[in-house]
């Protein structure tokens with residue numbers, strides 16, 4: 217849930233700075249984008265180079281060290297962040313922020329920030345209990361700042377008590393939970409349409425053209441979207457699995473029926489995910505009676521079905537549109553072509569020949585191609601985990617669309 221989340225870590229000067237280095241590393245490993253500001257005192261404990269190496273970003277220390285002439289660094293950093301975390305937060309910095317003082321890079325950036333601010337205090341137990349610190353913390357609480365309470369234990373000053381910076385693993389977990397809730401809230405009241413399974417194109421009453429799709433990926437996506445609070449409409453071709461609880465299931469058989477069903481819900485949809493393996497061709501003629509075999513070869517004339525994803529791309533207004541690409545070769549090239557040709561916002565591509573990927577399996581290996589040009593290659597994962605990742609990505613595309621008018 218913190219993949220690509222932008223976290224601005226403000227490190228102030230206390231012995232717990234060493235834990236902030238570990239925290240940076242864990243946040244990066246969890247997929248977050250991390251930028252670090254060090255206070256002058258923090259630099260006395262650990263050098264900026266440590267944080268630069270761990271965050272893979274330049275580190276900010278001085279309000280007047282403007283590295284990029286196109287932006288004002290403290291405003292740019294404040295605007296960039298999805299979450300600002302001060303860890304460790306010293307009594308001194310807490311006091312300055314409470315008083316609205318802006319005398320260094322951290323305090324100045326905070327005054328310009330609109331993102332949620334989290335404070336993880338770390339100090340001696342008596343300092344933490346001092347009425348001045350308590351008063352300052354309550355002022356910050358009134359500003360809407362959140363706290364990661366220090367834990368109890370052995371303190372560097374020799375005391376045992378409350379004042380230790382919370383462990384980096386725990387802080388990462390709290391941040392993950394925060395963003396998970398945030399995303400969940402975002403899909404509440406939104407409508408997600410998912411198509412799944414194969415379609416069947418009838419030749420006669422006993423024969424049809426179809427494919428190997430089992431619906432597992434689409435059903436997992438529908439289930440995840442429901443979990444995240446969305447109203448979910450699952451339009452599925454014939455499959456053997458049960459619909460997830462709370463999801464509205466619309467059963468269809470042919471590509472034409474799927475087209476009509478999807479169009480019916482398209483106007484009111486916020487997100488459409490076209491997982492279905494729709495038949496590209498159907499028999500030109502469907503016989504009412506079973507076709508009897510004849511001597512020699514037989515031939516079926518086929519005609520194209522409607523390309524539903526393409527049609528949706530043409531009619532797209534504010535929907536986030538996601539297509540799938542099941543390929544057996546040239547994955548990147550074909551996926552990128554589909555993204556453009558179908559006017560989709562994201563294509564989820566997989567090589568159905570790879571072991572652990574494709575039809576019928578409980579796992580998948582997919583690569584996500586976005587309009588922004590961003591490509592995310594995911595490892596072998598369960599279809600439930602792939603679904604979680606896809607829903608996370610489309611939620612953030614929808615957020616961008618709602619905020620900026622495009623994905």
Ligand code: CTP
Nearest residue numbers: 490491492494495496521522523524525539540
């Ligand atoms: N799709 C669709 N309508 C169709 C066929 C496919 O909406 N008639 C959707 C699928 O649900 C999927 C995506 O389009 O999201 C797949 O793209 P497509 O180009 O149709 O893939 P293939 O059917 O594999 O086609 P190609 O032979 O060009 O690879």
